[in-house]
Amino acid sequence: xxxxxxxxxLLGLAAAVGITAGSTSVEAASDWPEKPVRILVSFPPxxxxxxxxxxxxxxxxEKLGQQxxxxxxxxxxxxxxxxxxxxxxxxGYTFMLSNLTPFSVAPTRFPDTPYDPLTDFTHVxxxxxxxxxxxxxxxxxxxxxxxxxxxxxxxxDNIDYGTSGVGSWGHIVSVDFTDKTExxxxxxxxxxxxxxxxxxxxxxxxxxxxxxxxxLPAVADKEAIPLAVSATExxxxxxxxxxxxELGYDIVAENWLGISAPADIDxxxxxxxxxxxxxxxxxxxxxxxxxxxxxxxxxxxxxxxxDYVASQFTDWKPLVMKASDK
Numbered sequence: 135x136x137x138x139x140x141x142x143x144l145l146g147l148a149a150a151v152g153i154t155a156g157s158t159s160v161e162a163a164s165d166w167p168e169k170p171v172r173i174l175v176s177f178p179p180x181x182x183x184x185x186x187x188x189x190x191x192x193x194x195x196e197k198l199g200q201q202x203x204x205x206x207x208x209x210x211x212x213x214x215x216x217x218x219x220x221x222x223x224x225x226g227y228t229f230m231l232s233n234l235t236p237f238s239v240a241p242t243r244f245p246d247t248p249y250d251p252l253t254d255f256t257h258v259x260x261x262x263x264x265x266x267x268x269x270x271x272x273x274x275x276x277x278x279x280x281x282x283x284x285x286x287x288x289x290x291d292n293i294d295y296g297t298s299g300v301g302s303w304g305h306i307v308s309v310d311f312t313d314k315t316e317x318x319x320x321x322x323x324x325x326x327x328x329x330x331x332x333x334x335x336x337x338x339x340x341x342x343x344x345x346x347x348x349x350l351p352a353v354a355d356k357e358a359i360p361l362a363v364s365a366t367e368x369x370x371x372x373x374x375x376x377x378x379x380e381l382g383y384d385i386v387a388e389n390w391l392g393i394s395a396p397a398d399i400d401x402x403x404x405x406x407x408x409x410x411x412x413x414x415x416x417x418x419x420x421x422x423x424x425x426x427x428x429x430x431x432x433x434x435x436x437x438x439x440x441d442y443v444a445s446q447f448t449d450w451k452p453l454v455m456k457a458s459d460k
Contacts, residue, residue: 140420163402166226167200173393174219174230176212177298180328182264182345182427186391187252189423190261193414201413204231208326211301213247220254224396226403229391231256232394234303238446242454243301256395256442258404259411260434262424263388266307266364267346267375272356274340279361279381280343286317294320295341296330304343306450307364309457311343311413314383345389346371347427364388371428388412390446391429392439408436 145442171194175187177320182207191202193338207215216236222228249255259357267277276282286293297304300323312319322339324330327348333339335357350371352358360375364387368377393411414420415431434442 148167161402163201166403166406169200169227170201170203171198171226172205172222172228174207174215174228176207176230176233176236178206178326178328180207180331180348180357181298181326182347183231183233183391184328185348185427186261186429189420190231190393190411190414193417193420194410197410197414211243211299213240213244213249216240216249216255219394220249222396224256225421226395226399226407228396229258229407230394230446232392232443234328234446234450235299235301236293236388236396237443238390238450239301239303239306239354239454241447244450245459251447252440252444254397256399256404256436256451257392257398257440258395258436259393259408260432260439260442261391261393261411261415262429262431263390264345264347264427264429265369266304266343266387267349267372268311268341268343269334269349269352269358270341270361271334271337273337274359276361277359279376279378282361283315283317286315286319288319291320293341294322294339295343296322296324296334296339298327298330299323299325301454303387303389305455306453307385308343310382310385311378313450313456314385322352327454343359349427350427369428369430372425388430389414390442392443404436 173187175184175193177183187204191204194202203389207218212235215230219230230361241247241251270276270282291375295308297308305323327344330342334342334351346363348357353360360372360379362378363369363372364385365377366386
């Protein structure tokens with residue numbers, strides 16, 4: 135039998151341990167980061183995720199006094215980077231510039247994907263969304279969407295286009311496009327948008343479905359013609375380019391960007407990272423660069439971001455399943 139005095143002693147010890155544990159957590163968060171922090175990117179250098187990650191890494195490093203290192207891990211529709219994140223220690227020294235493809239698309243596109251987009255990760259900070267465009271080379275023979283569709287119908291299975299990979303959002307939107315326009319195009323999948331854009335500018339591939347931000351320089355240099363964008367309304371960075379919907383094709387798609395961590399990261403570290411991210415994204419230089427790239431910002435808490443990832447997985451599932459057969 136445990137007497138009353140002994141029981142009170144045990145309760146006091148437990149309380150002390152609890153206070154100590156809580157203090158340790160707060161202390162760990164206040165000291166974090168004490169060494170360089172990795173930000174994984176699921177595509178090669180040059181894509182929209184990479185551009186955003188490098189901008190944020192610089193500013194996070196200045197805010198927190200430690201180096202934030204961008205580490206590109208392309209492959210398998212972003213699942214290589216996501217798996218690396220899942221397997222990383224949850225000590226606050228590995229994050230990922232998360233995006234639509236590995237978390238909202240891949241688990242449906244690839245049923246054997248070895249992770250759950252929600253339970254295996256902590257989705258820390260929402261950044262915003264970018265939209266996709268259909269771009270063609272100036273010498274491709276099409277100056278607007280209708281002329282491109284006419285070309286495709288006149289010469290089926292002989293017009294190729296690039297995307298950043300099988301199962302990427304560009305691939306999924308392209309399948310939706312060919313279905314809605316009743317065209318047949320030849321898909322050339324790449325391991326990321328960076329290599330695709332190199333081939334596009336070298337005239338190896340004549341068209342591509344790709345995120346808008348990284349293609350704005352080519353548009354300005356008149357090396358790419360944007361035929362349509364996947365937004366619900368015209369976007370500020372391409373004001374003269376119509377939306378697919380405006381032209382009669384109900385194609386709307388956005389690629390979300392965020393910062394995610396392994397599951398069970400210390401909540402205090404997650405909160406500190408999110409607070410610092412909000413400070414960084416409020417910087418005038420960062421805000422202006424996001425505007426230049428066409429990143430549409432909105433505020434979400436960590437909980438709202440997690441709910442958003444879940445809803446995006448559900449919303450994209452029908453389109454992904456349709457693209458899986460093509």
